[in-house]
Each structure stands twice: as C-alpha cells, then as structure tokens.
C-alpha cells in the first residue's frame with residue numbers, strides 16, 4: 173500500500189464524530205458502515221491481521237460518497253478518496269471491466285429507460301421561455317445523467333448545446349482514476365470554446381469545480397441567472413427543497429432566497445434538509461434497503477412540513493424523492509428546480 177495512503181488511514185483517531193453525520197450509519201447502525209469502522213478494517217489490512225475479502229469490499233461499498241464525514245472529521249480525512257484508492261489497488265480484471273466506461277454507458281441507458289417509464293421527470297410539457305442575450309458564449313454542461321434524463325434544460329438566456337463528457341465522479345469513486353482523468357481532460361478542452369459553462373446538476377458542478385486548474389469564473393450554476401429577478405408562480409405552491417449532498421452551502425442559501433422571493437410560492441426549510449436522500453449515484457442498485465430507509469425518511473420530513481412540492485437539483489436525488497413518494501403513497505410532487513422554474517414560474521420583471 174502506498175505510504176501516503178497508509179498515513180491517511182492511520183490518521184483516524186477513532187473519535188467517532190463521523191457517526192453523527194454518516195447517512196449510511198444512520199440507516200444501518202453498524203460500526204462497519206461508518207468511516208471510523210472502515211478505517212479500522214483498513215488498519216487491519218495494513219497490519220496484515222485482515223485480508224481484503226468480500227466482507228471488506230462490501231463494507232467499503234457501503235458509502236454514498238457524500239463527503240459529510242470529511243467535513244465533520246477533525247483530521248479532515250478524505251474518506252471518499254481513500255476508499256477509491258483501496259478499490260483501485262485491489263480491483264480484479266473483471267471489476268475493472270464492470271467499472272469501465274462501456275458498462276457505465278450501458279447502466280446509464282438502463283437508467284434512462286427506467287426513468288422514462290417509472291419516474292418520468294416531466295420536462296416534456298415545457299413552456300416556451302423568452303430568452304435574453306447575455307453577450308457571452310454560454311454552454312450547458314449535460315453530464316451523463318443530465319443528458320439521459322433531464323435533456324431539455326433551459327435558462328432565460330441564449331446558450332449553445334455542446335456534448336460534454338461525464339464529469340468523471342462515477343469513475344473516481346470506483347477508483348478508476350484513469351477514466352476520470354480522461355473525461356476531465358476532454359471536458360477542460362471543450363470548456364475553452366466558451367465564456368461560461370452552466371450547470372444544473374449539483375454533483376457535476378461540485379466535481380468540475382474540483383478539477384485542478386479550473387477557471388472557476390467560467391463555471392456557473394443555473395440559479396445565478398435567476399438571482400434578483402421578480403418572479404411569480406402560475407398558481408400557489410407550498411414548496412420545500414432537498415439539498416443534494418454535493419450542493420454547497422452558498423448555492424443552497426441562494427436557492428432558498430430565490431424560492432422565498434417568488435410570488436405565490438410559500439417556501440419552508442425542510443427539517444434535516446441536508447440529510448442524504450439515499451440514492452448516491454448507483455448506490456441504490458446495490459443497497460436498496462439502506463437507500464429506501466433514507467429516501468422514505470426524507471419524504472416523511474416533507475409530509476410533516478405540509479409542503480405539496482419538493483424540489484432538488486440532482487437527477488438521482490430527484491429519482492430518490494419520486495421513489496420515496498411512491499413508496500409512501502404520498503400526495504406530494506417532486507420536481508427538478510430548473511423544471512419548476514420553467515414550468516410553473518414566470519419572470520415578471522427583468
């Protein structure tokens with residue numbers, strides 16, 4: 173094992189602060205599902221008291237890659253990176269194939285079919301919106317899930333369509349750093365053609381902001397185009413918002429402000445708004461029970477608040493919300509925030 177990796181693993185002081193924030197631990201209540209327990213198992217590997225077997229692999233996979241443990245950790249240990257490095261180190265040729273871009277594209281294709289028939293996102297009833305010219309060359313970052321599921325993104329400004337690659341996160345967390353680097357390089361090359369790249373998926377936005385040497389001024393979140401606009405909903409809504417794990421606090425507060433200022437929208441902050449929805453990319457396909465516990469809890473919080481609409485800004489979070497609503501038989505609607513703004517809100521003053 174690489175010296176730096178060993179140093180990071182043994183850095184864990186076993187304080188247990190990660191237990192308060194880890195969504196998987198909240199659902200499973202087992203020491204092996206939280207960073208502290210995972211590091212203890214990895215420490216066993218370093219000391220050669222344990223072997224990298226199915227059980228350790230399974231426990232490392234029990235992670236939503238939300239990054240919450242790192243934020244809570246006094247030693248700032250980047251658990252997501254460590255788990256990815258371990259997966260990379262012990263990956264068999266078959267796992268390498270399973271984590272290839274070919275298989276990934278197939279998974280996205282299946283996701284698209286499932287989404288279309290079971291949890292349609294509703295972008296088909298788009299209204300035409302008046303678009304201003306910002307004078308800038310803007311492109312929409314249509315990453316993998318966005319491209320397949322939410323492919324009719326709009327903002328009230330003119331922008332170009334460009335075929336970007338996946339942001340790379342799905343490969344990074346699996347330890348396929350080679351594919352992550354390839355996609356990152358291709359995206360950075362395409363970014364050069366534009367003044368601004370607009371993102372709607374919170375996870376892609378966060379990942380791209382993490383590229384080394386990225387020109388951060390170029391990377392904008394779609395909600396920036398709605399700031400300081402006077403808006404009115406086409407009918408009254410009681411709205412709340414699920415904060416995706418990768419949406420930063422600054423953007424979350426801006427979204428709250430936008431929603432609070434729309435005439436006809438009664439916005440209320442969701443209890444535990446920051447708790448993970450449980451779907452974490454394709455986590456739910458392997459750990460459906462854990463994902464369901466978290467998804468249902470999220471919807472119960474929406475029901476208790478009395479909102480009739482729950483919004484979010486990540487395609488898999490949206491899927492989780494729709495899944496939780498169906499599971500609970502709740503009379504709530506879930507929308508992507510961009511869809512909600514386009515379909516139910518009018519800009520009344522520029």
Ligand code: SF4
Pocket residue numbers: 183184185186187188189190191207208211241244245246247248249
């Ligand atoms: S918060 Fe950090 S140092 Fe504390 S137990 Fe968790 S991973 Fe270890």
Ligand code: SF4
Pocket residue numbers: 190193194195196197205206207234235236237238239240241242251252
């Ligand atoms: S990244 Fe999230 S799910 Fe994974 S161990 Fe840390 S807190 Fe738990």
